[in-house]
Amino acid sequence: MGNAVTLTVPDPAAMQELGRTLATVLRPGDLVLLSGELGAGKTTLTRGLGEGLGVRGAVTSPTFVIARVHPSLVGGPALVHVDAYRLGGGLDQMEDLDLDVSLPDSVVVVEWGEGKVEGLSESRLEVRIDRTLGGEEELSLDQDLDPDVPDERRVTLDGIGPRWAAADLGTLAAARA
Numbered sequence: 001m002g003n004a005v006t007l008t009v010p011d012p013a014a015m016q017e018l019g020r021t022l023a024t025v026l027r028p029g030d031l032v033l034l035s036g037e038l039g040a041g042k043t044t045l046t047r048g049l050g051e052g053l054g055v056r057g058a059v060t061s062p063t064f065v066i067a068r069v070h071p072s073l074v075g076g077p078a079l080v081h082v083d084a085y086r087l088g089g090g091l092d093q094m095e096d097l098d099l100d101v102s103l104p105d106s107v108v109v110v111e112w113g114e115g116k117v118e119g120l121s122e123s124r125l126e127v128r129i130d131r132t133l134g135g136e137e138e139l140s141l142d143q144d145l146d147p148d149v150p151d152e153r154r155v156t157l158d159g160i161g162p163r164w165a166a167a168d169l170g171t172l173a174a175a176r177a
């Protein structure tokens with residue numbers, strides 16, 4: 001804590017762009033935990049991360065698999081994209097996934113991983129995505145019915161542990177502007 005920064009993300013393109021920017025600070029062995037309700041934009045952000053890291057394959061919602069490995073096309077870390085939504089047990093099951101990749105050599109991004117995968121690493125970047133509703137009544141019918149109608153998100157980045165102690169996430173957020 002003490003390291004958290006919050007930014008406003010107006011639309012899906014900006015969310016993807018934030019992912020590309022975040023990718024510039026990620027290193028092999030990093031763990032990124034994404035939280036936020038269904039349709040918050042976790043996968044959209046991860047898509048940008050994948051682009052920024054220069055990995056193979058489009059990042060999509062891993063509906064039928066718990067984890068997908070995207071190898072690097074540029075000699076960097078692979079992206080391991082995990083959807084822990086149906087992962088009941090947590091860490092043990094994660095190890096049971098028997099991914100054909102070395103986690104310390106990869107960037108591991110986990111959706112719905114809170115309380116499940118923190119033990120994978122002593123440090124983690126927590127990314128919390130919230131829909132910003134001024135009040136229930138401000139949610140238009142369009143937005144309510146169509147998830148693709150852009151509406152603002154608030155994204156909080158919080159680096160936990162020694163890896164992020166000296167990281168300046170504020171600068172990162174500013175670089176985006």
Ligand SMILES: Nc1ncnc2c1ncn2[C@@H]1O[C@H](COP(=O)(O)OP(=O)(O)OP(=O)(O)O)[C@@H](O)[C@H]1O
Pocket residue numbers: 009010011012015036037038039040041042043044045061111147148149150151152153
């Ligand atoms: N400001 C915004 N940022 C991100 N996504 C937005 C924004 N406004 C609207 N959207 C829409 O919200 C949806 C986000 O879907 P996405 O799959 O990224 O969410 P998710 O958090 O991964 O959901 P799930 O929990 O189901 O995996 C997309 O349809 C996207 O177009």
Ligand SMILES: [Mg+2]
Pocket residue numbers: 042043044061111
């Ligand atoms: Mg998702």
